[in-house]
Amino acid sequence: MNEFVSFLVVGIVTGSIYAVTASGLVVTYNATGVFNFAHGSVGMFLAYLYWQLWQGWGWNPVLSLAVVLLVVAPAFALLIERLLMRPLYGATLNTMIVVTLGLFLVLYGTTSTVWNQTTTRNLPNWFASDQVSVLGVNLTYEQLITVGCAVIVAIALWALFKRTRMGVSMRAVVDDPPLASLTGARTSRIAGFAWIIGFLLAGLAGILLAPGTGMSIQILSELVIFGYAAAIVGRLRSLPLTFLGAMILGISESLAIGYAPASILNDLTAILPMG
DSSP: OHHHHHHHHHHHHHHHHHHHHHHHHHHHHHHHSOOOTTHHHHHHHHHHHHHIIIIITOOOHHHHHHHIIIIIHHHHHHHHIIIIIGGGTTOOHHHHHHHHHHHHHHHHHHHHHHTTTTSOOOOOOSSSSOEEEETTEEEEHHHHHHHHHHHHHHHHHHHHHHHOHHHHHHHHHHHOHHHHHHTTOOHHHHHHHHHHHHHHHHHHHHHHHGGGTTSOHHHHHTHHHHHHHHHHHTTTTOHHHHHHHHHHHHHHHHHHHHHSOHHHHHHHHHHGGGO
16 A cells, blocks of 8 residues: 555656646647647756756756746747747747747757767755655655645646736637737737746746756656646646646556556556557
8 A cells, every 4th residue: 555655646746747847838828829849848958057057057056946947937938939939920830830849959959969968967856865754655855845836836827817917818818819909918928928937837847857867858858748748638728627637647657657567668658648
């Protein structure tokens, strides 16, 4: 029983990361109508930048986190939205897909070039060995922080969309942009704000995932796949269902690692996001 609970808890932690990244995808899509296939590579790039500030240049970890998520991510999002994405609004779906995939390749190539992948890098935990027992399972503080981040993101986005004028306007813009403009909604400002949220959550998810991946650019960039799988459960609209999908995905993956035969494990974990 303890073994099952252990895998269940680990799955919840993993699902929390998927929930954070999926939420960024849903927010961006709801406000702009653009599904950002570069979402995972944005998280990967920002995670590497966080490593550079903290481990490479010796900055304080909290200051590094604040700079990456509150300064670089918003500035990068506005740059991409205004120079690359704004001309796409109203374009064909194929065009949007090609452009966001192109951004994915640019960020992937830039990251692998700037941070030579022949060099081993690790993003250490903030709390070396501190643990707390939950349901008989020892959890690190980082795992608790990960779940806490997912809960905070869920509450913050619910409040944004349900309780603020900006959130209501973000939902209206994607449904009928001309009508939203007539009611006074500034579509360009709303779109920029949505991209900021998307990039911030992509960076947060990448940073949360990085310590357990050995800074693998492949695993970090694949966040968009798991985020997409969770977002589909919510039909790219419902944040509660998106979080539910992320938890189902994370728990399923953890239980598969724990109980699936080794001969089919790789194939099973690969197809889970597609299920």
